[in-house]
Amino acid sequence: MFLQQLINGIAQGSLFALIAISFSLVWGLLRMVNFAMGELYMLGAYAGWLVVMHVTPNLGVALFAGFMVGWIVGWLIEKVAFKAMRGVPHIASLVCTIGFSFFLKETASTLFGAETKSMPSYYSQTAFTIAEANISWLQVLMVAVAIIMMVLLQLLFYRTKVGLAVRAVALDYRTASLMGMKVDRVTSLAFSLSGALVGFVGVLAAIYYNAVNAGMGFVPAIKGFTAAVFGGITSIPGAILGGYLLGAIENLSVKFMSSGYRDFVSFLILIIFLLFRPNGILGKKTKL
Amino acid sequence: MALLDVKDLVVHYGKINALKGVSLRLEQGDFVALIGANGAGKTTLLCAISGVVHATSGTVSFRGKSIFNHASEAIVRSGISHVPEGRKIFSELSVEENLYAGAYIISDKARVKDLLERSYQLFPRLAERRKKEGGTLSGGEQQMLAIARGLMSDPDILFLDEPSLGIAPILVDKIFEFIVQINAMGKTILMIEQNANLALQVARYGYVMETGKITHEAACAELREDDAIRRAYLGVTGATT
Ligand SMILES: Nc1ncnc2c1ncn2[C@@H]1O[C@H](COP(=O)(O)OP(=O)(O)O)[C@@H](O)[C@H]1O
Ligand SMILES: [Mg+2]
Numbered sequence A: 001m002f003l004q005q006l007i008n009g010i011a012q013g014s015l016f017a018l019i020a021i022s023f024s025l026v027w028g029l030l031r032m033v034n035f036a037m038g039e040l041y042m043l044g045a046y047a048g049w050l051v052v053m054h055v056t057p058n059l060g061v062a063l064f065a066g067f068m069v070g071w072i073v074g075w076l077i078e079k080v081a082f083k084a085m086r087g088v089p090h091i092a093s094l095v096c097t098i099g100f101s102f103f104l105k106e107t108a109s110t111l112f113g114a115e116t117k118s119m120p121s122y123y124s125q126t127a128f129t130i131a132e133a134n135i136s137w138l139q140v141l142m143v144a145v146a147i148i149m150m151v152l153l154q155l156l157f158y159r160t161k162v163g164l165a166v167r168a169v170a171l172d173y174r175t176a177s178l179m180g181m182k183v184d185r186v187t188s189l190a191f192s193l194s195g196a197l198v199g200f201v202g203v204l205a206a207i208y209y210n211a212v213n214a215g216m217g218f219v220p221a222i223k224g225f226t227a228a229v230f231g232g233i234t235s236i237p238g239a240i241l242g243g244y245l246l247g248a249i250e251n252l253s254v255k256f257m258s259s260g261y262r263d264f265v266s267f268l269i270l271i272i273f274l275l276f277r278p279n280g281i282l283g284k285k286t287k288l
Numbered sequence B: 001m002a003l004l005d006v007k008d009l010v011v012h013y014g015k016i017n018a019l020k021g022v023s024l025r026l027e028q029g030d031f032v033a034l035i036g037a038n039g040a041g042k043t044t045l046l047c048a049i050s051g052v053v054h055a056t057s058g059t060v061s062f063r064g065k066s067i068f069n070h071a072s073e074a075i076v077r078s079g080i081s082h083v084p085e086g087r088k089i090f091s092e093l094s095v096e097e098n099l100y101a102g103a104y105i106i107s108d109k110a111r112v113k114d115l116l117e118r119s120y121q122l123f124p125r126l127a128e129r130r131k132k133e134g135g136t137l138s139g140g141e142q143q144m145l146a147i148a149r150g151l152m153s154d155p156d157i158l159f160l161d162e163p164s165l166g167i168a169p170i171l172v173d174k175i176f177e178f179i180v181q182i183n184a185m186g187k188t189i190l191m192i193e194q195n196a197n198l199a200l201q202v203a204r205y206g207y208v209m210e211t212g213k214i215t216h217e218a219a220c221a222e223l224r225e226d227d228a229i230r231r232a233y234l235g236v237t238g239a240t241t
Helices: A002-030 A037-055 A059-083 A090-112 A137-159 A161-171 A173-178 A183-209 A218-231 A236-253 A259-276 B042-050 B072-078 B095-102 B109-122 B124-128 B139-151 B169-184 B196-202 B220-225 B227-233
Strands: A126-130 A133-136 B004-013 B016-026 B031-036 B057-062 B080-083 B157-161 B188-192 B205-210 B213-219
Touching: A002 A037, A002 A133, A002 A137, A002 A161, A002 A183, A002 A218, A002 A236, A037 A059, A037 A090, A037 A183, A037 A218, A059 A090, A059 A183, A126 A137, A133 A137, A137 A161, A137 A183, A137 A236, A161 A173, A161 A183, A161 B095, A173 A183, A173 B072, A183 A218, A218 A236, A218 A259, A236 A259, B004 B042, B016 B031, B016 B042, B016 B188, B016 B213, B031 B042, B031 B196, B042 B072, B042 B080, B042 B157, B042 B188, B072 B080, B080 B139, B095 B109, B095 B139, B109 B124, B109 B139, B109 B169, B124 B139, B139 B157, B139 B169, B169 B188, B169 B196, B196 B220, B205 B220, B213 B220, B220 B227
Parallel strands: B031 B188, B031 B205, B080 B157, B157 B188
Antiparallel strands: A126 A133, B004 B016, B004 B057, B205 B213
């Protein structure tokens, strides 16, 4: 029972960790929260669903579709909510992303209907059984895909020129532009990438929960944000750690309280960390 | 034709008129010092040329082409590298990453490697610390890094804003030796320096700024002999030294 919850927690934690990375990326570059993150996740899920229902059952194609839809809509949000609003108070951009959140949710329920679509299941067979705990192939796949994503991101940020530019712009965009870095381009790229990541996660989540609907992004986005704050929102390793810890804590909490309180646990963590340790577990004090 | 020709440059910060029509010329290979009291507008002048600050009016031409109010990322591509006041090291990037950031505009990898080697030859201290985070260096090391990073784009002109600011006195001479050496390599230098004594000794030509205007300009040897300047900037009150 304990082991099973832990395994479920790690699988879900992979999703939270990737969403948390997206929040960290946007925060690092713009000191800003994108409140439409959940809707990017939802759009990614719909894109994946459309692909497997109407185009091909190939999961790779579905994941790619979620990634691309997240990229494109993320790019658009950056242009409207951040680039066009440069120079006006931060709050205007925040409100604008909230506007996007409502708009995208409404658009999705208009286009696809209010009812929940069911997603075909993939790899639901048990891969291993350890002490009565079952690990499905899907769970293995989720963790593997998340780790591959994280490694790719790490390579992108630490081994490429673009990655260096993203880090430099996040640290000091004025000085970065003195080095010839195109701050707008770099910001737009990283923002789109954050959208693509959550779009991708949306597809994984659609399969894991077998469900797609317009409101599906709200709770995971808050959990991803919690995971980011938990680990230290300026730090990508922190986001990863926060994601897995949150997944584990949430699933294990079911042992101690009724499962209805599960979502509440993450809100509690969010509040506690915002109040007492806003720099998270790994974040640096100086940066918030 | 001057390498860099600035005419009647005017800059406002909101209602504050920080530059009130400043003109300045740099010839190839020059070493020019810009001195003046705090708040005179020296930093603003460099920033307006390098595109960090938007100018209200005037002209700026580099090799005969206007670069007036171009974006800073474009200006560094044309060959002017601005080492900002306060060094502005990327504190969480390593020394080497800071240098690579400086070479961002150069796509030829072999050339970047050569420039990196040159930085390490010029500043062996940085080679020892190549893997350290920029933020962990001492003030003097950070200044070396800032200068080395500025050179990584292999510019024609290097702007230096207060290279001695906040640096241990024993290191200041060392930093200035480096700067003289860089000028000897053929880089044209425009340097702001609060330590006017030192600035007028190492540079060849000098401009003096007061509240947004150039009040004097002459060869440094001449400025050093000028009584008004000696009193105002060189801390000389009585007889010659
Ligand atoms: N970002 C800014 N916003 C408003 N005023 C500024 C800004 N930067 C500088 N100033 C003002 O412009 C004037 C010139 O400043 P600056 O160029 O930094 O002088 P210096 O480098 O000679 O000390 C000062 O009066 C300063 O207060
Ligand atoms: Mg200054």
